[in-house]
Amino acid sequence: MAYTVGQVAKVAGVTVRTLHHYDEIGLLSPSGRTSAGYRRYDDADLQRLQLVLYYRELGFPLEEITAIIDDPAADPAAHLRRQHDLLTVRLKRLQEMVTAIEFAMEASKMNIQLTPEERFEVFGDFDPEEHQAEAEQRWGDTDAYRESNRRVARYSKEDWLRNKAENEEWGRRMVAVMASGASADSPEAMELAEEHRQLISRWFYECSYEMQTGLADMYLADERFTAYFENIAEGLAAYLHEAIHANAISRA
Amino acid sequence: MAYTVGQVAKVAGVTVRTLHHYDEIGLLSPSGRTSAGYRRYDDADLQRLQLVLYYRELGFPLEEITAIIDDPAADPAAHLRRQHDLLTVRLKRLQEMVTAIEFAMEASKMNIQLTPEERFEVFGDFDPEEHQAEAEQRWGDTDAYRESNRRVARYSKEDWLRNKAENEEWGRRMVAVMASGASADSPEAMELAEEHRQLISRWFYECSYEMQTGLADMYLADERFTAYFENIAEGLAAYLHEAIHANAISRA
DNA sequence: GTTGACTCTCACGTAGCGGCAGGCGGGAGC
DNA sequence: GCTCCCGCCTGCCGCTACGTGAGAGTCAAC
Numbered sequence: 001m002a003y004t005v006g007q008v009a010k011v012a013g014v015t016v017r018t019l020h021h022y023d024e025i026g027l028l029s030p031s032g033r034t035s036a037g038y039r040r041y042d043d044a045d046l047q048r049l050q051l052v053l054y055y056r057e058l059g060f061p062l063e064e065i066t067a068i069i070d071d072p073a074a075d076p077a078a079h080l081r082r083q084h085d086l087l088t089v090r091l092k093r094l095q096e097m098v099t100a101i102e103f104a105m106e107a108s109k110m111n112i113q114l115t116p117e118e119r120f121e122v123f124g125d126f127d128p129e130e131h132q133a134e135a136e137q138r139w140g141d142t143d144a145y146r147e148s149n150r151r152v153a154r155y156s157k158e159d160w161l162r163n164k165a166e167n168e169e170w171g172r173r174m175v176a177v178m179a180s181g182a183s184a185d186s187p188e189a190m191e192l193a194e195e196h197r198q199l200i201s202r203w204f205y206e207c208s209y210e211m212q213t214g215l216a217d218m219y220l221a222d223e224r225f226t227a228y229f230e231n232i233a234e235g236l237a238a239y240l241h242e243a244i245h246a247n248a249i250s251r252a
Numbered sequence: 253m254a255y256t257v258g259q260v261a262k263v264a265g266v267t268v269r270t271l272h273h274y275d276e277i278g279l280l281s282p283s284g285r286t287s288a289g290y291r292r293y294d295d296a297d298l299q300r301l302q303l304v305l306y307y308r309e310l311g312f313p314l315e316e317i318t319a320i321i322d323d324p325a326a327d328p329a330a331h332l333r334r335q336h337d338l339l340t341v342r343l344k345r346l347q348e349m350v351t352a353i354e355f356a357m358e359a360s361k362m363n364i365q366l367t368p369e370e371r372f373e374v375f376g377d378f379d380p381e382e383h384q385a386e387a388e389q390r391w392g393d394t395d396a397y398r399e400s401n402r403r404v405a406r407y408s409k410e411d412w413l414r415n416k417a418e419n420e421e422w423g424r425r426m427v428a429v430m431a432s433g434a435s436a437d438s439p440e441a442m443e444l445a446e447e448h449r450q451l452i453s454r455w456f457y458e459c460s461y462e463m464q465t466g467l468a469d470m471y472l473a474d475e476r477f478t479a480y481f482e483n484i485a486e487g488l489a490a491y492l493h494e495a496i497h498a499n500a501i502s503r504a
Numbered sequence: 505g506t507t508g509a510c511t512c513t514c515a516c517g518t519a520g521c522g523g524c525a526g527g528c529g530g531g532a533g534c
Numbered sequence: 535g536c537t538c539c540c541g542c543c544t545g546c547c548g549c550t551a552c553g554t555g556a557g558a559g560t561c562a563a564c
Binding site for chain 1: 309332333335336339340342343346347349350353354357
Binding site: 267269270272273277286288289290308313314315 | 550551552553554559560561
C-alpha cells in the first residue's frame, strides 16, 4: 500500500505543507519517491505519522518528537504507555483548571475578590509553603487587602442585579427554614439546597450534584466563603453544607 | 498597589519579555509608567493578565484574546462561564484521547492491527458514515487488510514474550473455570477477572475498575476483540465481560 | 558613591508551519 | 496526439509568540 502526500494529508487530517515540512526536517520522510519525484508513503510511514501527531498533540516540539520516536530502546507498547501517562497528567491539570474556574465563579458570585496569587495559582506550580511568607511581605497584609477588595468589588450589569435579587430571596428563605428549627435534611432544607443548585445552573454554569457538594465543602473549608454565609446568619454555612449533601444523596 | 514587570512576571509565571510583548501589541499595557519609564502595573492590569493567560492556555491567538477581553458586552461572569465551557469541551476531548489510547493499547496487546483510518480517527472529526464507503474503495477490502496485518504484526522484545506467556497462562485458567461450569459471578471467575486487571496494570497501565469495565464492554462491542476471545473459547468474550462487571461491583 | 540587581529599548533569531509562485506530471476526454 | 485540469514539486517570504542578547539607564542598599 502506497499513498501520495494528498492522500496521507486527507486521512491524517493535516496539510500537504505540513508533510513537506516534516520531510524537510527529517521527522517523517516518505519511504520512497516515484520516478517523477512524487513522495510515496507506505503503512510504516503512516504509523510513524500517527506517533508524530500524537506527541505533537501533547505539545512536544518536533525535534523532541524525532528523538522520542527514533529511540531504539522504545517499543510500541512503551509509546502507548507514555502517551497514556502524559494524557492523564494533562487530564488532571485540566480538571484542576475547571475546579479553579468554578472556585472563581463562586467567588465572583459572592463579591469575594481573589488575591493576586490566588488568581495565578492555577498557572504556576510554585511551592505554596515558602511562597506564603514571601507573598505576605511583598503584597502586605492579605486580610486587610481582601477586606478592602471585598468592599470595592461590584458588578453593574442589570442581569447581575436580577441574579442578586433571586439570590437574596433564596437566602432569606434559607435563613427562615433554618430559623424554624427544621433539620438540615428536612424536605424544606433539601428543597432549598436543590434551588441553590438550580440558581447556579441558571445563572452561571451547569452544576451537577457532584459539583455542588464540592462547592458545599469549599464553603466550609475556605474561610472567606464561610464568612460570607456567616454574615447572613450564624451557622448557615454548616447548615447549607449539610442540606446540600443530604439533597445530593437523596437524588442519587 | 503597583507592581513592576519583574514582580508581575514572577507572580503570574511568565517572563518579562512576554509582558513587554503584550505591551507592544497592546494586549496588556501597564496602566502607568514611572518618571524613569518603568512600567507600573496595578490590580486591574493583573486581573486582565489573568484573563489573558487563561484564554492563552485555552489556545486562543493573542489577537483574538484582545478582541474577547475588550468586548464591552462581556462581563466577568460571562468570561468565567465561557472559560468553563471551553474547559469542559477540552476535558471531553482529552478523555476521548485517553479512551482511544486505551483502545490502542488493548489492540496492540492482542496483536490486532488498526486500519489507517482508525489510527487517525482520534485526530480528525470527519463523519464516519460517508467516510466508510470512501475508505473501503480507497484502501481496498478492509477485512482482508486487517487479516493480513493481524498475521504480520509481531513484537520481538523479551518482556513482551514474558507478558504473552503470563497472558496465555491466565487465558488457560479462565477457560478452565468457564468449562467447569462455574457462573461468571463465582469467586473463581471474579478472581480471574481481578487478575486480568492486574495483568494490565503490571504490563501496560494503571487499570482502574472503571477502566476495566470499559474494556469489558469493548470486548463485546468491537467484533475484533470479540473474535480474539471467541478464538480462544466459545462464549469467553461474554463470560469475561460478565465476570469483570461482577468483580468490579463487588469491589466497589 | 559604588555595586549589583533590575529596568529600558532596539533588534535579530526561532519554531511550525501558511501561502503563493512558477513549473512539471498524469490521466481523462476529445 | 492534444488539451485541460488537478495534483505534485521546489523555493521562498510571512506570520505568531515570544527567546535572547546588546548596550545603556535606574534603584536601593551598603
